[in-house]
Amino acid sequence: AGIDVRDEVGSTNEELMRDARPFTALTADFQSAGRGRLDRVWQAPPGSSVALSVSMPLPSDPARWGWVPLLVGVALRRSLRRLTDVELGLKWPNDVLARATLHDEWRKVAGILCNVVGGTEPLVIIGMGINVYQSREELPLPEATSLSLCGAVVSREELIATVLEELSSTSAAWVDGSLDHTYRASCVTIGQQVQISLGDGPVEIGRAVAVDEMGRIVLQEAGGGQVPHAAGDVVHVR
Ligand code: BTN
Structure with missing residues (x-):
């Protein structure tokens, strides 16, 4: 399936939830009503970030659904590792953190929001927000960073293409049951x-x-x- 690219939407997750079909992808240069976890807002100036949502079928056993945000974290980390040399870690359950010369501490560079759409064949809408070009002033919180603040220059188009590839290989590894070790090895929450x-x-x-x-x-x-x-x-x- 292709990817739908828009200039502006309210929220890419909300759009895909409205018309829930498996294996669709939507990205927008700007979200006027981007949403974060726990009812928070997710905001970024036009063109400064990647806002991407993908819909995928879920396994019928809900006991396995808790792994979805974790597998997405692994896919995002792998994508960013392919395109940058920024030091990256996963914060349970769904943040990607980066450490850079500018800030010698872990800061959030990407967030994941998963919405389950029920029914006989349940779907998950996976929303990913990646801070790409934001300046210090454009970030909402001092605990946030962007790839450019970490010294990495990446094209948003290339990042989106890489994330879609990594999502498909990582979800295949999850289905095979071979993801647990990879997740645990990159999770910086364990031990804290x-x-x-x-x-x-x-x-x-x-x-x-x-x-x-x-x-x-x-x-x-x-x-x-x-x-x-x-x-x-x-x-x-x-
Ligand atoms: C979080 O860290 O709280 C999760 C942030 C998720 C943001 C992404 S951007 C694309 C998708 N559409 C949304 O409205 N939210 C997610």
Whole structure:
């Protein structure tokens, strides 16, 4: 299937959700109502970033769906590694982080938003936002960075083509069950002391020790127990 390229849409994820069919791809130079996880907004000036959404069929067993954002993270990291020499890491569950000379700490360079569209044959709309050319002032948060701030010059067209290729090979590896090791090896959350908050719910604190077969992060908590968490907002404490 081809890719639909637009100048402007509200949100590429919302567009694909409206007309949900498998294996479609949509990108836009500008999103007027881009969405992030946990009801946040996702904004970038026209032409400064990659906003790309792809629809894919999901396995019938929902126990496996937790791996989708993780596999997308692997695909994005592989794409960026092919095109740049920026140091990259994955923050569970769905951020790609970069470390550069300009900032000697991990900062977010890409985010992933997955929306499941139910039905007899469930689909996932995978939304990827990659900060490509933004300047410091154009980024919404001090914890964010862009490829150009990391010293990398890439064409958005080439990046989109590479991401589509890597998504297809990475999802094939996921279906074969050969992705877990790759994910764990690039995940910078494992080994960190983290806080996970779930909306208004309690904040869980512990050391992230593993990602389990459902794609959940496993925290070693102070009481001695190991508790898996399926979702949430993660802060690396140290
Ligand atoms: C996050 O980090 O919170 C996820 C950000 C996801 C942004 C992308 S840009 C393309 C797609 N369309 C959207 O409205 N959001 C995703």
